[in-house]
Amino acid sequence: MDSSELRTQALSALRELTGRPDAEFHPGQFEAIEALVAGRRRTLVVQRTGWGKSAVYFVAARLLRAAGRGPSLIISPLLALMRDQVGAAERAGVRAVTLNSSNVTEWDSVLAALGDGAVDVLLISPERLNNPKFRDHVLQNLLTEVGMIVVDEAHCISDWGHDFRPDYRRIGALLAELPADRPVLATTATANERVVADVAEQLGADTLVIRGPLSRASLRLGVAPVRQPSERIAWLGERLGDFPGSGIIYTLTVAAAQDTARALRSAGWDVAAYTGGTDPEERERLEGDLKANRLKALVATSALGMGFDKPDLGFVVHLGAPSSPVAYYQQVGRAGRATESADVLLLPGAEDSDIWEYFATASMPAEDDAAAVLAALTDVGGEPLSVPRLETLVGVKRARLDLLLKTLQVDGAVDRVAGGFVSTGRGWTYDAERYANVAAARKREAQAMLDYEATGGCRMRFLAEQLDDPEAADCGRCDTCAGQWWSDEVSDSGRSAARSVLSAVGLPVEPRASWPSGLPSIGVDLKGRIPESERSAVGRVVARLTDLGPGQLLRGFLAPGAEDLPVPPEIGAHCLRVLADWGWDARPEVVVSIPNARRPTTVASLAAELARVGRLHEAGPLTARRETGSPDVNSAFRVRDVHDAFAVSPELAAAVEGRTVLLVDDEIVSRWTMTAAARELRRAGAAAVLPFALALRA
Incomplete structure (x- = not known):
C-alpha cells in the first residue's frame, strides 16, 4: 500500500x-x-x-x-x-x-x-x-x-x-x-x-x-499573591462564578480537597471532592457530572489528572502549587482543549514547599528498608511472602512497602508469584548516585515552580521553556503580558463565612477493632478482633494537621523541633469546643494522659486544663514501662512497640474503676498508642475510654 x-x-x-x-x-x-x-x-x-x-x-x-x-x-x-x-x-x-x-x-x-x-x-x-x-x-x-x-x-x-x-x-x-x-x-x-x-x-x-509546539493559545494564565487558606477559600467562594463554564479546582492534599469542597458547597456552589480515596464507581459518576456540566467544579487532588477528557473545560484553579512547572502544565492542560479561551489561576500557599518535601521523600526507596525486605525473603528459603506477612517482618508501612517492592522487582531483585513475593537471588545495590541525582532534580523543579510564581515575564513562555519547546513565545494573554484579569476583592462576610466553615473542629477518630495479622511471629500474643471490653470508644481530635482551618495553627505548634510549651489559649478554646459538641454516651469523669517524652509540658497542660474547665478528676499519666519509638512503622511493628508499654498504677486503677476516662495525648498518628493505652485502662476497670488529642497526623 x-x-x-x-x-x-x-x-x-x-x-x-x-x-x-x-x-x-x-x-x-x-x-x-x-x-x-x-x-x-x-x-x-x-x-x-x-x-x-x-x-x-x-x-x-x-x-x-x-x-x-x-x-x-x-x-x-x-x-x-x-x-x-x-x-x-x-x-x-x-x-x-x-x-x-x-x-x-x-x-x-x-x-x-x-x-x-x-x-x-x-x-x-x-x-x-x-x-x-x-x-x-x-x-x-x-x-x-x-x-x-x-x-x-x-x-x-x-x-x-x-x-x-x-x-x-x-x-x-x-x-x-x-x-x-x-x-x-x-x-x-x-x-x-x-x-x-x-x-x-x-x-x-x-x-x-x-x-510539536507545546504552548496552548487558549489558556489565560495568572498567579495570585500568597494568602492564608481561609482567605483563598473566601475569595473563591465569591469569585467562582467569574470563571467560564465548569472546571477543576486542584488541591495538594486530600484534606484540602474535602475542606474546600465543603466550604464551597456552603457558599452555594455545586461542587464535589474527588481524591484517591474516592470509590471507583463514585469517581465515574463525578466525572460524568462534570462533563455534563451538572457540577461547577470538581475539587480534586492529582487523582483527577492524566486522561480526564472534557474538551470544553472552562477553567483550572490551583489552591496550592504542584511541585514542578511541568506537572502544573499537565494539569492546566486539561482546560480549553476545544474552546477559544479558558482561565487558569494559581493561588499558591505558604505551606506548599513543606508538602512538596513530604511527597518527594516518601517516593524514594530507603536502603535499610530494601535490605530488610531482601533478608526476610531470603530467610524463608524461597517461600513466597505476602505483603501483610512481609509487614510483620520488616516494619515498613504498607504504601512505602508496595512502592519498594515495585522498585526491587523492576530491578530484578524480587519477583511476584502466586502467593506473594520471592527473592530472585540476584541481589540489589542501592544506587545512591541515581537517587541523589533524582532528588537534586526534584529540588530544581521545586525552585522552578517558585520562579514561575515570581516571574515578571510571560507565563506561557516560561512553561514552554521548561518543556524545552523551541517555539516558546510570549502569549499576550497572561497576567504579566496583558495585566491582571481577575478581581482581588472579597467581602468581609465572605471571609467570615469561609472562616466559619473551615474553623469547624472535632474530627471523630474510630477505634481500632482488630489486631494486625502476624503479631505472634514478632513476639506479641495478640490476634483477631479486639474484645469490646478492651476497646476504646470513638475519640476526637481538634483537626488534622493538613486541614485548612485549625490544622494550620496546630501544624505550627506541633511542628518537629518546636518548643515543648503549654497549650496556648487559642488552641485551648478549640479543645473546649470539641468537648462541648462531642455528644458522648457518658460524660467523662476522669482525665488520664499518655506519657509523652517528646512533649511532656504540652500534654500535662492539656490534661490539667481540660480537668479544670470540665470539673473532672485529673488522675495523672499512665506509667511508662519503656520508650515506644517512632510511629513511622507499619501496624504490626507499632503494636509490638506499644504493647505492654504502659501500666496502670494501683492509685490510677482506683481512680478509673467504673468511670469514664478522657485519655489525652498531643497527636494521634496510627491509633495504636491510644489502642494500647485504652486497653490497659479498660482491663484496670474503666467503664469507657474516650481518646482525645490535639491533632490527627494524616
Whole structure:
C-alpha cells in the first residue's frame, strides 16, 4: 500500500473517530500513523494536550487490524483515561476492552473475547504487567501476536519525568523482548529534552521522535499573591462564578480537597471532592457530572489528572502549587482543549514547599528498608511472602512497602508469584548516585515552580521553556503580558463565612477493632478482633494537621523541633469546643494522659486544663514501662512497640474503676498508642475510654 492509499484509509478512520466528515490530520498525526503501520517503527510523539494523540493510536490500530495484524495493547495509567478511550475506540469502529481493578467481574468474558479474536484493542494499567495471572497466562500469548504496543503518558517511564512510576519501568524490559519490527508508540504532552531522550533510548535506538509546539493559545494564565487558606477559600467562594463554564479546582492534599469542597458547597456552589480515596464507581459518576456540566467544579487532588477528557473545560484553579512547572502544565492542560479561551489561576500557599518535601521523600526507596525486605525473603528459603506477612517482618508501612517492592522487582531483585513475593537471588545495590541525582532534580523543579510564581515575564513562555519547546513565545494573554484579569476583592462576610466553615473542629477518630495479622511471629500474643471490653470508644481530635482551618495553627505548634510549651489559649478554646459538641454516651469523669517524652509540658497542660474547665478528676499519666519509638512503622511493628508499654498504677486503677476516662495525648498518628493505652485502662476497670488529642497526623 502506497502512502497516498494509506492516507485515504487513515483519514476515513479519523473522520469516523471524530464524527466529523471534514476532519483533517494535524501536522504530525499522519506521519506517526505511517511510521507505525507502513514503517513498523518505534515512535515517540510529544504533542500538547488536545492535539490528538489517541487518534493516532486508534487509527493505527484499526489499520493494522485490517491488514491482518493482531490486537493492539495500550498501557494507560488511569481508569478515567481507559473509560474515555474505550468510548473513543467504539466511535472509530475499534473493538476495545479493558482489564482493570474496577471491572474484575468482567475479566473472564474479556479474556474469552480476546482469545476468540473479537478484540482490536486491550487497555491495561502498567500495574497489570506485574499481576502473575495476567503476566503468565495472558501477556505471553498476547505478545506473540500483538499488532502494536502503545505506552500512553510515556514520561512516566523516565526517572526524570515529573510523574515517574516504578511500574512503567517494566515496559522497557517488555519491549526488549519484542521483534524489532513490532510497532511501538509512546505518547506524552509533558516531556522536556532530557525526558524525551531517556524515553527514546528505552524504546530503541531507531526511535522516531515527532515533536510539536507545546504552548496552548487558549489558556489565560495568572498567579495570585500568597494568602492564608481561609482567605483563598473566601475569595473563591465569591469569585467562582467569574470563571467560564465548569472546571477543576486542584488541591495538594486530600484534606484540602474535602475542606474546600465543603466550604464551597456552603457558599452555594455545586461542587464535589474527588481524591484517591474516592470509590471507583463514585469517581465515574463525578466525572460524568462534570462533563455534563451538572457540577461547577470538581475539587480534586492529582487523582483527577492524566486522561480526564472534557474538551470544553472552562477553567483550572490551583489552591496550592504542584511541585514542578511541568506537572502544573499537565494539569492546566486539561482546560480549553476545544474552546477559544479558558482561565487558569494559581493561588499558591505558604505551606506548599513543606508538602512538596513530604511527597518527594516518601517516593524514594530507603536502603535499610530494601535490605530488610531482601533478608526476610531470603530467610524463608524461597517461600513466597505476602505483603501483610512481609509487614510483620520488616516494619515498613504498607504504601512505602508496595512502592519498594515495585522498585526491587523492576530491578530484578524480587519477583511476584502466586502467593506473594520471592527473592530472585540476584541481589540489589542501592544506587545512591541515581537517587541523589533524582532528588537534586526534584529540588530544581521545586525552585522552578517558585520562579514561575515570581516571574515578571510571560507565563506561557516560561512553561514552554521548561518543556524545552523551541517555539516558546510570549502569549499576550497572561497576567504579566496583558495585566491582571481577575478581581482581588472579597467581602468581609465572605471571609467570615469561609472562616466559619473551615474553623469547624472535632474530627471523630474510630477505634481500632482488630489486631494486625502476624503479631505472634514478632513476639506479641495478640490476634483477631479486639474484645469490646478492651476497646476504646470513638475519640476526637481538634483537626488534622493538613486541614485548612485549625490544622494550620496546630501544624505550627506541633511542628518537629518546636518548643515543648503549654497549650496556648487559642488552641485551648478549640479543645473546649470539641468537648462541648462531642455528644458522648457518658460524660467523662476522669482525665488520664499518655506519657509523652517528646512533649511532656504540652500534654500535662492539656490534661490539667481540660480537668479544670470540665470539673473532672485529673488522675495523672499512665506509667511508662519503656520508650515506644517512632510511629513511622507499619501496624504490626507499632503494636509490638506499644504493647505492654504502659501500666496502670494501683492509685490510677482506683481512680478509673467504673468511670469514664478522657485519655489525652498531643497527636494521634496510627491509633495504636491510644489502642494500647485504652486497653490497659479498660482491663484496670474503666467503664469507657474516650481518646482525645490535639491533632490527627494524616
